[in-house]
Amino acid sequence: ISIEIDEGITSIGSNEFCLCSNLTSLSIPNSISTIYGGAFYKCGKLTGKFVIPDGMTSIGSDTFYGCGKLAGEVVIPNSVTSIGDGAFQNCKGITSLTIPAIIDFNFNTSFSGCTSISHFKLTGTGNMPNYAMNTYRYTPWYISSNAGTEISIEIDEGITSIGSNEFCVCGNLTEISIPASVTTIYASSFEGCRNLAKVYFGGSKAQWNQVAVESGDGPLSRAEIVFNSSGSIESGSLGALTWTFHHGTREIT
Numbered sequence: 001i002s003i004e005i006d007e008g009i010t011s012i013g014s015n016e017f018c019l020c021s022n023l024t025s026l027s028i029p030n031s032i033s034t035i036y037g038g039a040f041y042k043c044g045k046l047t048g049k050f051v052i053p054d055g056m057t058s059i060g061s062d063t064f065y066g067c068g069k070l071a072g073e074v075v076i077p078n079s080v081t082s083i084g085d086g087a088f089q090n091c092k093g094i095t096s097l098t099i100p101a102i103i104d105f106n107f108n109t110s111f112s113g114c115t116s117i118s119h120f121k122l123t124g125t126g127n128m129p130n131y132a133m134n135t136y137r138y139t140p141w142y143i144s145s146n147a148g149t150e151i152s153i154e155i156d157e158g159i160t161s162i163g164s165n166e167f168c169v170c171g172n173l174t175e176i177s178i179p180a181s182v183t184t185i186y187a188s189s190f191e192g193c194r195n196l197a198k199v200y201f202g203g204s205k206a207q208w209n210q211v212a213v214e215s216g217d218g219p220l221s222r223a224e225i226v227f228n229s230s231g232s233i234e235s236g237s238l239g240a241l242t243w244t245f246h247h248g249t250r251e252i253t
Helices: 140-146 205-209 218-222
Strands: 002-004 025-027 072-075 094-100 119-123 151-155 159-162 173-178 198-201 224-227 234-238 241-245
Touching (some): 205 224
Parallel strands (some): 002 025, 072 094, 094 119, 119 151, 151 173, 173 198
């Protein structure tokens, strides 16, 4: 079966379509602001790219729990400020996730078991959350990386800081894009990111040198730093890294 919800409906009730095992497609209007807990719990045949409409503010606990065929890309807009425990738990078909960077995953199991996400786009403005030791293990990038999936992360322009322990022990993080709006990278954000090979920075070498990088972020100094084209050749060093930036390319020699 397929379900299309008309514009004008503002919420989807708790357990509304729970265990609808033959639900295969779903259309949610922009008027929906809240999906309550368990609304699509174990709708195991729900498939395809899933875009949460702009204007939605919260996704309840266990909303899409066990929707194992929800595959490909999931896009969550910046209007969403809270995602409940287990909201996407065991949605193993998700491979790409766009999500507000300010979402706090401390003790939040919303993406537990989502082990196939290889690309993350973190959107919005402001500061990313800080994590204590071990609470970073709740972040979806840690979960996927720790399962052996090679991951890349793209952070939107407008984010101003990367929180402590943010990407800690993401051993399979290989590339990250950091915007020029980032001015602070807090302690141990990249600790244990042993396979981080490239950092794409949205500004110049001079701007990068102004970013406050706290202790425990050694992998940044071992990665290649790739700058935006600035119309000139820039060269310099960061730790053991020496670079030359060539106009018209994004390569380091």
